[in-house]
Amino acid sequence: MEQIKNDQTGTVTVTEVDSSSSSMSTAMNEKTLTRDDINDLVTQLERSTKRAELIQSTEKGSTSAKNPVYVEWHGINYSISTENKKSWLNKFGDSDSKLETGKNVRNIIENIHGCANPGEVLAIMGPSGCGKTTLLNLLGDRVGSKGVQGTLALNGHKPTKNSKRFIAYCTQDDIFFPQLTVKETLSYTARLRLPREMSRHDKLNQVENTMALLNLTKCADTIIGDQRTRGVSGGERKRANIASELLTDPSVILLDEPTSGLDSSLALELTKILKEFAVKQKKTIIMVIHQPSSQVFESFDKLMLMADGHMVYFGERADVVNYLADQGFKCHPNFNPADYILELLNDNTIKQKLISAYAHKVRDDPTGKQIVEKYSLRSRTDNQLGNNVLNAPVTSERRWEATFLQQVSVLTERTFKQSRKVILSRVNLYQTIALAIICIVIWLQIPFAESNISDRVGSIFFCGVFWSFHPMIGAVSSFPLDLVMLSKERQSRSYRLLSYYLSKQIAELPLVILSPLIFTIPVYWASNLLPDFGRFIAYLVVILLGTVTSQSFGYFFGATLLNVQKSMIVSMVFMLASMLLGGFYIKHLPTGLNWIKYLSFIKYSYSLLMQIQFDSPKAQFRCAGPGELPAGQTSMCDIGDSPMSSISGISILNSEGLNDLPWYVNLIVLLGFCIVARILAYYSLRKNSRRNKE
Template identity: 35%
Template sequence: MTSSSEKSILNGISGSAYPGEILALMGPSGSGKTTLLNVLGGRFNQQNTSGSVSYNDKPYSKHLKTRIGFVTQDDVLFPHLTVKETLTYTALLRLPKTLTKQEKEQRAVSVIQELGLERCQDTMIGGSFVRGVSGGERKRVCIGNEIMTNPSLLFLDEPTSSLDSTTALKIVQMLQSIAKAGKTIVTTIHQPSSRLFHRFDKLVVLSRGSLLYFGKASEAMPYFSSIGCSPLLSMNPAEFLLDLANGNMNDISIPSALKEGSSCSKIRPPKSTPTAVYELYHINCDVDAETQYLEEAYKTQIEVMEKKKLMEPVPLDEEVKLMITCPKREWGLSWWDQYCILSLRGFKERKHDYFSWLRVTQVLSTAIILGLLWWQSDIQHPKVYKIRYEIMFMVGLLFFIAVFWGFFPVFTAIFTFPQERAMLSKERESNMYRLSAYFVARTTSDLPLDLILPVLFLVVVYFMAGLRLRAESFFLSVLTVFLCIVAAQGLGLAIGASLMDLKKATTLASVTVMTFMLAGGYFVKKVPMFIAWIRYMSFNYHTYKLLVKVQYEEIMQDVNGEEIVSGLKEVSALVAMIIGYRLLAYLSLRRMKLHTST
C-alpha cells in the first residue's frame, strides 16, 4: 500500500485467521499494526492508497459492515449515559428491523450478562469530569457495542492499553470466550504480559511495515531459535519479539554471519564524519542488516508454505454469502425511528450539561444584575415622556438581552460537532443511522431545553426592570429571544461543522459575533451603505428591533402612521437564518471524511 508520495506503509503482508481463533498483531510503535487493522476493517482512506481488500476472495463492500465489529483504541462513549442505556441504544439502532423493540432490548441485556457488566449496568459511563465505571468496564462496553450484531469478524485496536495486567487478562479471557462461539478475532497489541501472550492462537510480528513472523503464537519462539535468534536470559516472549522487531540485540544471541559484519559493512562514511554520527551510522546499519535478515528468513522458511494454505478455497456459510452479494444497504430502523431514538439519547445525554449548576448560576446571576441595574425603570417614568429619545435607557437593556442570547448559544453550539466527531465517525462507520437523521435529531432534541433557561432569565429581568406588564408582551418577548437563540445556534453549528477545529472556530465566531453586535442597531444608528448589508445578517439586529417593537409598539410609527419596525419582516429574517445556517452545517458534515457514504 502506498500514498500519493509513494511512501511504503505495508510490504507484502499475508496471513489467515479462522473462526474460533484470536490473531494478534504485534510490533513496535510505527510498525504498521493499526494501519493494517484499519485496512482489513475497511476503515482506511482509500483515496490516497493503492491496493484492494477482499474477504474470502470477494471484494470488500460496505454491506459487509454488519458482519464486522471494530473496537477502536479510544473508548468513544457518551459519559452521561449508563452502561445499560448505552448498549440498549446501540441495540435499537443496529439490530435489524425484523426484531421487535422488546427483542432488541433483550439482546442488550444478554450482552450485559455475557460481558459481566450486571454490577455496573446502572452506572454512568463517566469521563474527564464525570465519575463513572472503571477502565476495564468501559472497554467491555465498547466491545459490547460491536458484538451486539453478532458479527463474524471482530477487530480490536489495542484493547488492553492503559489497563493493568489483571484487567487486561480479563479482557483477553473475554475475547477467548467470544472466539469460542465461532467468531474470528484480530487484535493489535503492543506489549502483552506472558500470560496474555500464551492465550493468542496466531501471531503476526511486524517491523517497519514488513512481516517478520506469521504463524501459531506457541511456535514463535522455536522458530526464531531455529534461525539463530534466542534470548540470552529469561524474558517475556513478547519482550523478546519486540526487541527483535526494534533491532535491539543486546540480550539476544544472533547468527555468526551477523556478528562478523552486516551487509552494509563495506560502505563506510567519510573520514571527516564526527564520532557521534559515525557510531549512529553503524547502529542504524546493524539494525537494517538484522531486520533484513529476519525478513529474508521468514520469506524462505514460512512464507511460501503459508501462501499455499491461503490459496485453498474456504467454504462460506449462506449468511455470509448473502451479505457479500446483497446489493442494497439495510438500515435497522426507518428514518423516523432513527430520529426518535437519537433525539431521546441526545436529550438524556445533554440534560446534565444544560442544568449544571454553573450554567444556571451564570444565567440567574446575569438576570439579577440586570434587574438591579434597571430596577423598575420603565414604571418610574410617566407615559407622557415615552418618546423616542427618552426611552434610550430602556432600549439599552433590550439590546443587552439580544446580545446575551445571541452570544451565549453561538459559543455553546460551536463545540457540538467537533466534540462529537469521534462518536459520529464511529457510529457512521458501523452504519448505525443516516446522517440526516442524526443531524435533525441533534439540532432539534435540545429545543425544549433551550426554552427553559431563557424563560427563567426573562421572568427575573422582566418584572425587576418593570417592562410592559402584559401577558402578550411577555410571551412575544420569550418567542423573540427563542428565535434569536435558535438562529445563533445555527451559526455556531455551521462554524463548528465547517472548520472542525475549536481554536479556528472560536476565533471566527468571536469576530463574527462582535461584528453582528456592532451592527446590531444600538451602537451605530446610521451604517454606511457599502457595509449596511452586515446588519441584515445579524440576528442581534432583528432580535433588538423585535424586542423594541414588543415593548413600545405604540411609538414605532412614523408621522404617517406606518410602522417603522415590521414584525413579520424581522421574524422572517430570523427564520431564514435558522434554516440557512443549519443547511450550511449539514452540507459541511456531508463533506467531512467519515470513510462512509452519507
C-alpha cells in the same frame, strides 16, 4: 508448568480452570491443596460455567454463526505523502523555495499478507510504531483508498460499503459520551445496531448479558466520565468499549490492544471470552496485542509478527518458537515466548535479520498469495462442505439496522441525556438567575416617561442581544466535540448523518430555550415593559427565536470549521459585528454602506422587540418636566407646533429608525436566517464528514 501439563485431565473445564488460576498452578506444584485453593478453584469453575452460559445466551439472536467470514489479504502496501510545504511568509524573499517544496512519500507498511479464519484468534504483534494499528485500519476499511495497494478479501470478495456492518472495530482509544452511564451507552448502541427484527426487550437482555460477560454489571449505572468528571476506571472503560462492539454480533472483530490497561487476570479473562466467542459463534478475531502473558499468548491460534512495517512471521502461533530457533534465536523453555519475541524485535540488528529471513522465505511468492491460501481454511472447508455461503459476498441488503425514525428517536434521547447535563449545568442556572436579579434591580419598574425611554430601549436591546449571544458559544463546540464519536459510529454504519443532525436539533431545542425563559418571564414584568399579555408572549417568542437563530449560526460555524477554537473566534467576530449593526449603537452608517445593516440578524430581532413594545396605542410616554432631561437636551414634546402631554411609541420607533420594515418582514427574515443557517450547517457537516473518510 510441566507439572500442570501432566496433571491436566481430558476435560475442557478442568483444563481451563488450570490455566486461568495462577494460585492453582502453584498449589499443583506443591501438591497440597489448602481450603483457600479449593475455594479458588470453585470460584474459577463457577466463573467459567457462567461465562459459557452467558456466551450461549448471546448466541440466541446471533447471525454471525450463520455468516462466518474469512478475511484474507496479500500484497498490502500503504504509503502516505508528507508534503514539505513552506508558508507564504517563509517563501517571501526565498528564491530557492521551489526546490524545497515537494512531496515525500513514506511507506508505512510494505508487502503485508495474512488471513484469519472463523473460529480462530489471530494476534498481531510487533514493537510500537511498526504499523499494527495501520494494518488493522486497513482491514477494517477505515482508511481511504489513497496510498493503498494490495488485495483484501472477505470470503474471497472485495469488501463493499455494506460489508462493514459485519466487522466490528474496537479502537485503542475508548470513545464515548462522558455523561452517559455504561448501561445507557450500551443500550443505545444495541438499539441502533442490533437487527430491527429483534424486540427491544431482547436487545436490552443482550446488553445485560454482555455486561455480565465482561464484568461490567457492578458499574452499569456509573457514568463513563472524562478528564473533568470522574467516571468508571480505565479498565472498565476499556471493557465497555469492547462490550459495545461484541454486543452488535459482528462476524469479524478487530481489536486494537484490547488488554492494555487491564490487569493480568482481567486480560486473561478477556482473551478467554474472545476465544470462546470465536469458537462457539464462528467469529473471526484479529487482535493487536502488545505484551501478552504466556497464558494469553497460548490462547492464540495464528500469529503475525511485524517490524518497521514489514512481515517477520505469519503462521501457526505454536510454530513460532521453532521458526525463530531455525533462524538462530532459541527461546529458553522457561521464557514467555511473547516477551522473547518483543526483545528480539526491539534489537535493530536482529530485527533486520528476521525481516530479511522472512523476505527470503517468501521470495517465490512476493505478494504472499500462496501463503494465505495455505493458511486459509476457506477453500478447504468449502470443498469439503460444498457450502456456497462461504463464497458469497459479505454484504447486507440493508444499509442501516434501525429505521430512520428509530435512529432519530434513539439519538434524540441520547443527545438529550448527554447535552442536558452540559447545557443545564448548575453553573448555567446560577448565571441565569444572577443575571435576572441584576437586571431586575437595575430596571425595576421603568416609568412610562420620556426621561426613561433610553433605559427602556437599553433593557430591550440588552435582553435581545444577550440571549442571541449566549447559545452561540455552546452551539459552536457541539459538532467539533461530537466529531470523533460521529465518525466512529458512522464508520460502523450505525445511522445516517441526517438522523444524527435532526436528533441534535430536536434534543437541544428545549434545553437551549429554557434559560431565556427563566430569565425573560420575571424580568419582563419587573422592568414594567408593556403590561399586555399578548405583547408579552410575542416578546418572549422573539427572544426565543433570536436564541434559536444564534444557535443555528453556532452550529454552522462549528460544522464548517470543526475546530472549537477557530469557530469560537469567528463566531465572536460575527456576533460583535451583528450587534454593532443591530440598530442600537449605530444609527447613521456611512453613505453607500447603509445596506450592510440588513446582514445583521440582531437588527431584525431588535426591530421586532421594539415594534412589539412601542407600536401600540398603550405605549404612551409622559413628557419630561423641567429639569428631568439632561442639560442641553430638548424634550420631544417641545419640538412640534402644538403642545403635547405625552409621546407616542410609534414616534420613538421612527426616530430610532427601527420602523423601516413591517414587523412581519422582520419576522420572516429572522426565521429565514434561522432555517438557512441550519441547512448550511448540515451541508457543511456532510461535506466535512465525507472528506474525513477519504
